Amino acid sequence: MTSEDEGEEFRLQANSELRFEVESKASVEIEMVDGQAEMFGTELAKNKKYQYLSGAKVAVFTWHGCTIKVKGKTEVAYISKETPMVTYVNTHAAMEQMRERADAENTRGPRMLVVGPQDVGKSSFCRILVNYAVRLGRSPVLADIDVGQGSLGLPGTIGAMVVERTADVEEGFQQTAPLIFHYGHNNPNDNLQLYNMLVSRMAEIISVRCEQSKKVNSSGVIINTAGWIRGAGYESLKQAAGAFEVDVICVLDQERLYNQLKGDLPDFVKIVLLPKSGGVVERSKAARAEARDGRIREYFYGLKNNFFPHSFDVKFNDVKMFKVGAPSLPESCLPLGTKAQDSQTKLVPTLPTNSLLHHVLSVSAATAVDQDIVETNVLGFLVVTNVDMDKSTFTVLSPSPRPLPRNILLVTDIQYMDIK
Numbered sequence: 001m002t003s004e005d006e007g008e009e010f011r012l013q014a015n016s017e018l019r020f021e022v023e024s025k026a027s028v029e030i031e032m033v034d035g036q037a038e039m040f041g042t043e044l045a046k047n048k049k050y051q052y053l054s055g056a057k058v059a060v061f062t063w064h065g066c067t068i069k070v071k072g073k074t075e076v077a078y079i080s081k082e083t084p085m086v087t088y089v090n091t092h093a094a095m096e097q098m099r100e101r102a103d104a105e106n107t108r109g110p111r112m113l114v115v116g117p118q119d120v121g122k123s124s125f126c127r128i129l130v131n132y133a134v135r136l137g138r139s140p141v142l143a144d145i146d147v148g149q150g151s152l153g154l155p156g157t158i159g160a161m162v163v164e165r166t167a168d169v170e171e172g173f174q175q176t177a178p179l180i181f182h183y184g185h186n187n188p189n190d191n192l193q194l195y196n197m198l199v200s201r202m203a204e205i206i207s208v209r210c211e212q213s214k215k216v217n218s219s220g221v222i223i224n225t226a227g228w229i230r231g232a233g234y235e236s237l238k239q240a241a242g243a244f245e246v247d248v249i250c251v252l253d254q255e256r257l258y259n260q261l262k263g264d265l266p267d268f269v270k271i272v273l274l275p276k277s278g279g280v281v282e283r284s285k286a287a288r289a290e291a292r293d294g295r296i297r298e299y300f301y302g303l304k305n306n307f308f309p310h311s312f313d314v315k316f317n318d319v320k321m322f323k324v325g326a327p328s329l330p331e332s333c334l335p336l337g338t339k340a341q342d343s344q345t346k347l348v349p350t351l352p353t354n355s356l357l358h359h360v361l362s363v364s365a366a367t368a369v370d371q372d373i374v375e376t377n378v379l380g381f382l383v384v385t386n387v388d389m390d391k392s393t394f395t396v397l398s399p400s401p402r403p404l405p406r407n408i409l410l411v412t413d414i415q416y417m418d419i420k
């Protein structure tokens with residue numbers, strides 16, 4: 001179904017939702033002309049036009065009824081009265097009670113892990129809960145340990161931040177000073193030991209951050225995870241639950257996972273099974289790869305092409321480049337007393353070569369190589385757009401102008417072709 005270009009009005013009754021998808025290479029503008037509505041927990045302003053770009057999948061929900069004008073090419077656009085929003089707001093209310101108790105007793109607020117298969121709306125659910133908390137004056141921590149999408153950093157990283165403002169209706173949460181760790185691959189299974197170590201490290205830092213602020217501490221932590229829930233993926237979810245010392249695990253749409261967690265986790269962890277929204281759209285492998293690419297593009301160019309990245313040459317000699325994790329050797333080949341596992345989290349110096357081309361690099365916040373670089377956060381990212389072995393330089397795409405803020409760079413597996 002394609003809506004008319006001159007626009008179409010949708011009248012939504014209370015507790016219903018307008019869902020639409022923007023056609024590829026098109027854009028859609030929406031405007032709430034009457035009533036009240038919210039998008040993944042952020043209230044829409046009346047008579048304000050919001051724009052969505054190619055491929056966006058959006059839901060506008062109303063508790064009390066509203067009228068929405070939609071202009072542009074939508075692939076689908078329909079109203080649904082079947083939404084899990086009442087269950088979601090009840091979850092929020094339960095969290096709020098835990099926060100009130102934390103305030104009264106001067107203790108820690110709720111820590112929630114959100115788990116489930118791919119494409120069940122985990123990220124959207126986290127966004128709704130965080131927004132609802134912020135709307136009540138809370139400052140929760142949002143953590144994302146899904147290295148496949150990297151919504152807070154880039155794919156290949158995990159991140160967390162304290163959220164003090166609701167997400168922007170078009171652009172999502174404003175990322176002021178997120179804490180990002182370099183992992184380097186888009187699948188946790190590529191280096192599980194490193195992945196688990198970084199998740200634990202992030203949990204530790206978040207706990208320290210919570211101790212510094214009573215408000216953040218009682219607001220709690222919401223942790224979004226990857227849809228990898230079997231085998232080693234399941235083990236890493238349990239590991240994350242332990243590292244963050246979570247009180248609640250919300251399982252979206254999978255009874256099997258819910259029962260498994262109920263059987264395996266201690267009783268003081270409350271496991272809740274929640275339905276997914278019928279509006280969540282399943283993405284193919286290709287669509288997921290495209291989303292990853294889009295996220296990198298957005299980092300450098302902005303969602304609406306409103307950022308202007310810089311391009312400049314860097315001398316090989318001016319930087320120190322590393323990879324994390326060495327290929328594992330059989331234990332018989334290792335020095336006495338070392339384990340094969342250790343090599344997975346080892347920092348390995350790398351010399352620049354042509355193979356760096358198109359790779360994303362993380363700029364470490366570390367200032368000296370004797371710091372624990374693997375467990376130090378990163379400041380930002382570069383993409384290698386050219387390598388000149390004769391001149392011993394490489395060209396980077398960078399969000400900020402020359403010089404680089406630091407000279408310790410970590411190479412990721414992730415590639416991005418900078419074609420406009």
Ligand code: ADP
Binds near residue numbers: 020059119279280
């Ligand atoms: P997950 O984190 O489980 O992979 P997401 O929250 O990223 O799932 O949701 C997948 C896609 O579905 C996203 O593009 C999101 O915008 C869209 N989506 C989520 N909820 C709805 C809904 N109620 N109606 C329409 N689209 C939705």
